Amino acid sequence: PTTARTSDEMAETLDGCAVMVHLAPAPAPRHTLSWLRATGELLRAGTAAGVRHHVCLSAVGADRITGGVFPALKAREALLQRSGTSYSVLRATQTYEAAEDIADAGTEDWIVWVPPAEVRPVSLTDVATLLAHTAVSRPLNGVLEIAGPEQFGLDAFVRTALRAETEYRRVRTDPHSPFYGARLRPLDLLPGTGARIARTTYREWLTGRPAPDTRS
Incomplete structure (x- = not known):
C-alpha cells in the first residue's frame, strides 16, 4: 500500500470487495512507521468500502521475536485486530522458495552464516492454497499457523538448497x-501446537523444480 493515494480513492478502488488479502512483506526497520501508516490507511479504506474480512499473511515467530523485521509483522497483526472488521492471520514458516534469499x-566472503535454529519449511504452493481457503471461509478472528512436514536445522535447509543449485558457498552456524536482523533462540521459528501441517516434503519440492542452468 502507499500513502500517495487518499483514503477516498482507495475506498473507491475497493468498492464491492468483500475480502482483502494483505501480502506485503515486512519492510526494513527504518521504513516500518511509514509502512504501518500506509497499512492503516488501507484498512480504513477497506472498511469504508464494505470489506468484511481482512486476511493477512504473516510469519511464524512474529509474536515472540523482538528484532529485525518481525516487530513490523506483529504490529500489522495488531492493526488488523483493532480494525473493527473480521480478520484472519495466517502465519507461515519459511518457504522452500526462500532458502536462497536466506x-x-x-x-559474507562466500560463507553463509546462519544461527543454530530449527525450521519446518513449507511449500509456497501449500501456503497459497491455505491462504485462498482462509479468504473464502468464515473469518478466524485469530491466528492460524502453517508449517512443513519435516524439521531441519536452518543450516541444513539452506545447504541443501545451495547444493541443488550447484552452488559452492559454504554454510556455517554462529549463535x-x-x-533478517533478529537474534534467534533455537526454537523461535517453529510453529506452536495446532499448526496446519502441509504435505509437500522438501525432497518432493526439489524433485519438481526445473534443473538449474549451469551454462556459463
Whole structure:
C-alpha cells in the first residue's frame, strides 16, 4: 500500500470487495512507521468500502521475536485486530522458495552464516492454497499457523538448497548471526501446537523444480 493515494480513492478502488488479502512483506526497520501508516490507511479504506474480512499473511515467530523485521509483522497483526472488521492471520514458516534469499542475506566472503535454529519449511504452493481457503471461509478472528512436514536445522535447509543449485558457498552456524536482523533462540521459528501441517516434503519440492542452468 502507499500513502500517495487518499483514503477516498482507495475506498473507491475497493468498492464491492468483500475480502482483502494483505501480502506485503515486512519492510526494513527504518521504513516500518511509514509502512504501518500506509497499512492503516488501507484498512480504513477497506472498511469504508464494505470489506468484511481482512486476511493477512504473516510469519511464524512474529509474536515472540523482538528484532529485525518481525516487530513490523506483529504490529500489522495488531492493526488488523483493532480494525473493527473480521480478520484472519495466517502465519507461515519459511518457504522452500526462500532458502536462497536466506543464504544471500547471510553471505559474507562466500560463507553463509546462519544461527543454530530449527525450521519446518513449507511449500509456497501449500501456503497459497491455505491462504485462498482462509479468504473464502468464515473469518478466524485469530491466528492460524502453517508449517512443513519435516524439521531441519536452518543450516541444513539452506545447504541443501545451495547444493541443488550447484552452488559452492559454504554454510556455517554462529549463535551471534542475525536472521533478517533478529537474534534467534533455537526454537523461535517453529510453529506452536495446532499448526496446519502441509504435505509437500522438501525432497518432493526439489524433485519438481526445473534443473538449474549451469551454462556459463
